[in-house]
Amino acid sequence: MAEYIAPLEDQKFVINELAGLDRISRLPGFEHATEDLLEPILDEAARFASEVLSPTNTIGDREGCQVENGGVTVPAEFAAAYRLFAESGWQGLDCSQDYDGMGLPSLIGSATTEMWQGANLALSLCPMLNSGAIDALEVHASDELKQLYLPKLVSGEWCGTMDLTEPQAGSDLGRIRVQAVPDGDHYKISGTKIFITWGDHEMAENVIHLVLARLRDAPEGVKGLSMFLIPKFLVNDDGSLGDRNDVFVTSVEHKLGIHASPTCVLNYGDNDGAVGYLVGEENRGLACMFTMMNLARLQVGIQGLAISERAYQAARDYAKDRVQGQVLGSRDPARIIQHADIRRMLMTMKSLIEAMRATAYVTASALDTAHHADDADARSAALERSALLTPIVKGWLTEVAQELTSIGVQVHGGTGYVEETGAAQHLRDARILPIYEGTNGIQANDLVGRKLLADSGRGIQRMLGEMAETDAGLAARGPDLDSIRNALATGRQRLEQATNWLLDQGHDVPARVDSAAFNYMMLAGTVVGAWQMARAAEVAHGKLAAGGGNADFYNAKILTAKYYAEQIVPRSAAYLDAAVSDSSPAMDLPEDQF
Ligand SMILES: Cc1cc2nc3c(=O)[nH]c(=O)nc-3n(C[C@H](O)[C@H](O)[C@H](O)COP(=O)(O)OP(=O)(O)OC[C@H]3O[C@@H](n4cnc5c(N)ncnc54)[C@H](O)[C@@H]3O)c2cc1C
Structure with a gap:
């Protein structure tokens, strides 16, 4: 392998x-x-x-x-x-x-x-x-x-974890019950968390849990959550390790994928109460956790990109090697990469992966600007952009990863379904990505509720405006890039149409907005991907014209962007139609008919 x-x-x-x-x-x-x-x-x-x-x-x-x-x-x-x-x-x-x-x-x-x-x-x-x-x-x-x-x-000598989930509190963090009681300069924490990734191990000397818990007199719901730092081993003032804290793993889950990532049930305070230290202010824990979650959402999107890339590499190498059938008009044995349907699958993988990479890295660059620019306007514009793109990166990239890791198996034929090639592992490993760090349903709601409706669509309108500016650059490169130009214009119009429709429905018809949210997220991802591929093609075209550099890479980039324009952007029509069409039958169907 x-x-x-x-x-x-x-x-x-x-x-x-x-x-x-x-x-x-x-x-x-x-x-x-x-x-x-x-x-x-x-x-x-x-x-x-x-x-x-x-x-x-x-x-x-x-x-x-x-x-x-x-x-x-x-x-x-x-x-x-x-x-x-x-x-x-x-x-x-x-x-x-x-x-x-x-x-x-x-x-x-x-x-x-x-x-x-x-x-x-x-x-x-x-x-x-x-x-x-x-x-x-x-x-x-x-x-x-x-x-x-x-x-x-x-330094990586110690490792941090993120501890939110409880049996009754998954997407709905307002149901968290783990309790915190003040005890001198610290708090005593008790209760159970489940599904905690790398919640215990001995690869590092200490494991530092960041835990959401609730003080006894705290308000109901998410407004009553506080964040605590709970070390596995208490830490002395000089930084050396002290006593074992009262937090213990009781079991790890048996899972579809990521087998060696321990998904732990953790019990706090079964004995004396686990010693925890408040991070931030009491009852402001969710805001603290969102700092961690926003970064993790970008990173989970990148996991989707990464596993797709690995699945692509395996599929491409196999397709160059495996001999089956002949190509039309020839009696010679063909390697399967010569067949048009295999090309379709590999190019779908390659073009989507390159669009995903560009979308994720552009989001990271906006985060850097948001945190480091000395100009306040530049900072707030970048913050708006990174906040808008984060649910798209988490949601769209991880959904696409399901498709691409599955295509990775398909290119291998039957050997993909058996474990030796590793293609099946990528598919199994990828399946968690749309679930953790806020399911993709929650990402879609976040995109439409917090990032679109809450600012009356101003952030997305600004992004649509920038997409339109890319057109001038493409036009300047002559007719070679026309198919890319047309696809970007079409995709942009579709995203604008769906945006306006959602703004019109606004807060009046929340059920319609909610049921449109997932298709809107997929539409936005597909179109942002088209935008990034168009920018990439424009740069590659310019590099070729200037001479120098790796011409093979630039030519491949332009062909890949053309494939994305012609074969991937049409998906945006279906996402738009589904988003704005009548979805009421789903809510009208009586529960007992499901
Ligand atoms: C392998 C693994 C690792 C994990 N690692 C961690 C970790 O390190 N730390 C941690 O705290 N948690 C972790 N989790 C938990 C993970 O974040 C949750 O599983 C996830 O947030 C979903 O919660 P749930 O499983 O309770 O599903 P539920 O919240 O019950 O959701 C079930 C379904 O209902 C949908 N749904 C729920 N609420 C809504 C709503 N309001 N609107 C629309 N749809 C909704 C969801 O989208 C989903 O499809 C991990 C889970 C797994 C499986």
């Missing part, structure tokens, strides 16, 4: 040409993030992903993880790979230099996240959640907590 190879050329193209690294590296705090510095870092990350993380992927799938003697054990190869990951400083790549991180932009962190996740999704969930915990603590924790915990989390 071939190892994952990071798609470095496309990653660098997107970072430099579409996500605007030169602009990001002029922002205060990112002056050191120049192309010259980043090039060798990305090359080394690619090597690490292929040579260290990727070889552990099948092992994890086969061995899984277990609870033994009150703790989780994972394959020894995972622990060894994780140790090297931490020792190499990868955890701190995009963390603040105040806590010994490298202080690089999220844009670069997104590229390395794609590599880690493509190489081994189950293992890389551990540092992914850690980076979310680091972000939340940096923004919301007291200086004392930051000094004590952040350097060890940034």
Whole structure:
């Protein structure tokens, strides 16, 4: 089974040409993030992903993880790979230099996240959640907590987790019941959390849980949630490890995929009460958790991209090798990549993956601007854009990942369905992505409710305006790119039509808006993808005209963008129709007829 190879050329193209690294590296705090510095870092990350993380992927799938003697054990190869990951400083790549991180932009962190996740999704969930915990603590924790915990989390010596879910509280966090009681300078926490990713393990010396819990006299619902830091081992003032805290794993789930990522049931406070420290203010925990969740949503979208890329690499290599049938007009045996239907599948994968990558990295670059620009207007425009794109990245990319990892199996034929090729593992691993970090139904509601209706569509109108500006650049490149121009114009009009329809329905017909939300999210993703592919084609066309560079890559980029324009953008018609058509039968059908 071939190892994952990071798609470095496309990653660098997107970072430099579409996500605007030169602009990001002029922002205060990112002056050191120049192309010259980043090039060798990305090359080394690619090597690490292929040579260290990727070889552990099948092992994890086969061995899984277990609870033994009150703790989780994972394959020894995972622990060894994780140790090297931490020792190499990868955890701190995009963390603040105040806590010994490298202080690089999220844009670069997104590229390395794609590599880690493509190489081994189950293992890389551990540092992914850690980076979310680091972000939340940096923004919301007291200086004392930051000094004590952040350097060890940034170095990867300790790992952070995100603890929200309880049996009765999944999408609806207002139902959280885990209790917190003040006890001197800390709180005592008791109750049970379920489904906690990497909730216990021995790859790191300490596991730091960020937990949503409720004080006794707190208001009902999400307004009564507070965030607590609960370490597995208490930490002494000098940073050394103290007593074992009262938080224990009782079991791990048996799952469809990501077998070696422990999905834990955690019990807090079965004995004396788990010691926890307040992060931020009492009853303001959801806002703190949203800092972590917003980053994690972008990263889960990137997981969708990464697993699709890995599935594509396997399908492409197999298709170049497998001999079956003949092509029309020839008696010679054909490799299956010569068949038009296999080309359709591979090109669907390639074009969607490139659109997904550009969409995700552009979102990360907006986040960098939102956090680092010194101009307040630039900051708020970038914040608006990243907030708008985040549910699209989480929702659209992870939905597309289902289709693409399934195509990956299909290209392999019967061998894809058996486990040896690894194609089946990618499909199984990908299936969690539309579920966790807020299901895609919740992402769609967030996009339509908070990002569209709440600002009367101003943010999306601004983005549609920018899409229209891309047309002038495409036109200037002559008739070669006409099919791309036309598709972008059509897609943009469809997105605008659906947007206006939703704004018209507004708050008056919430059921119609809710049932349109998923199709609207898919429409938005398809059209934003078309926009990014159009921008990519424009750049590639210009590079070819100027001469120099990798002409094969640029020609391939233009053909791939044309395929997206002709074969993927038509999906937007169906999403639009479904969004604005009458969906009332779904609500009208009596419950007993389901
Ligand atoms: C492998 C794995 C790892 C996980 N890791 C973590 C973790 O590290 N930390 C953590 O806290 N949690 C974690 N989770 C939990 C995960 O985030 C939840 O499973 C997810 O948020 C959905 O909650 P639920 O399972 O209770 O489903 P429910 O909330 O019961 O949802 C069931 C269905 O109803 C839909 N639905 C629910 N409410 C609405 C609504 N208002 N409008 C429309 N549709 C709705 C959902 O979209 C879904 O399709 C993990 C779960 C798994 C399986």
